[in-house]
Amino acid sequence: MLEQKLARLKAIFAEMDRALIAYSGGIDSSLVAKVAYDVLGDRALAITAVSPSLLPEELDDAQIQADEIGIRHELVETHEIENPNYTANPVNRCYFCKSELHDTLKPLALERGYPYVVDGVNADDLKDYRPGIQAAKERGARSPLAEAGIAKAEVRQLSKQLGLSWWDKPAQPCLSSRFPYGEEITIAKLQRVGRAEVYLRKLGWKNLRVRSEGDTARIELLPEQIKEFVFTTDLPQLVSTFQSYGFVYVTLDLEGYRSGKLNQVLNPSVLQSATHQVVSG
Template sequence: MATVQDKLKQVKALFREMDQALIAYSGGIDSTLVAKIAVDVLGDRALAVTAESPSLLPEDLEDARVQAAEMGIRHEVVQTHEIDNPNYSANPVNRCYFCKSELHDTLRPLALERGYPYVLDGVNGDDLRDYRPGIQAAKERGVRSPLAEVGISKAEVREMAKLLGLPWWDKPAQPCLSSRFPYGEEITVAKLQRVGRAERYLRTLGLKNLRVRSEQETARIELLPEQIQEFVMTTDLPALVATFQSYGYRYVTLDLEGYRSGKLNEVLSLGQPALTP
């Protein structure tokens, strides 16, 4: 069985074959690892590009900038406008298809203009086993996923990032804010800003692994199961409720099952094929 060191060598070999590459870089640990390996192998022939949109927290954009500077990779920010696409804002089950279509329809021309033959993303091996319609959009546009190509799992991503000395190796996953809404509920800029403010508030309380699921006028807080009891006992709940209500929520609830990545996908029937536009 290949070790993490073996897989790291395989990814580096892929980059050496590419010669030049543009990385779709969100600042999350997956794309950060890809950017780190790219700059280690390609130097200034690697470019990391972050898409700025209402579904990205300003703090996450700043994290991406700081991390890129520390890794020494060239970094640029582009604007994407997926929220203007009614196929996206209507929030169908394949919403991510339209998000990644917008992203890569923006990055591909930029890559060609700059002379980069490859656009890469941070999709890992575990992602291929989840319902991720955005992966289809990326593949249709010729995007490569070096972590998935080598079969690197999420746990191995973190292990590899730690091995390479990235201080963010244990950074919590932070998918786009649109993932906080149940399928079928329209997504607007105001709603994205509201849920973003709610999550920022919880982080000021010292919480890291969390989600605020936004369902119409209700905010449902998800925390790690082992944190729930302490949270209830030590948090000024009336102040929290008042704060969330000031953001525009009417009801504030706590999910007693706790946080689990991809929970909203559980409403999809098992075995449902990926939908296409």
């Protein structure tokens, strides 16, 4: 079954002939870049959008991974932080982020002679609340992983099978996902969260989030790691470090990290009506 899906993914790119990949360096878009390059060679181009919501470390990873794949890789700046509909952080914030991304990539693709812009959306993403997917579709982007029916676990399986050394890399959505809906997003807040997460990763904790709410940082780790974290971490030093970044309070989420946690506060009626919500001002 997995081999059939990989064959389908390759066939999708063969039919495209030329493709520009919206490449974040995450596990999904890097698999897309790998297969696109294997099929299309120099007729595939990976583009990474650079903005305050992207950790510098993630950008470094994206460049290293692109070099390993062999695909041509370029950077463009996006300016979603200048859009008040984005910084107000409504429940459909991702719609405005992906609108900015694809409004930047589509003209670039056409100018360079690429008829298709593709992203790393996988089959599982279609089951979650992802307003950014609609923004991409409205602008003609395609999602080869989803078209081939490849789910998240299969992305990792295929990445390992194809020799990608980062096949088990933790998911790393944009830093704006660390804030509760309705709290304004600023560059300073994004940088504060980013520094806190980098600090924890340097201590050896990989699959984590630092959620920010007002002056409070809430650390999320895998549930099975919480006890070890409490007993092995220099907590006073950690608190002092986080306070130097601008937080006042530092807490630990006892439930632990869980993907999609940000959306648990939303009820179905909110999700249904949120897609076209626009914040005035």
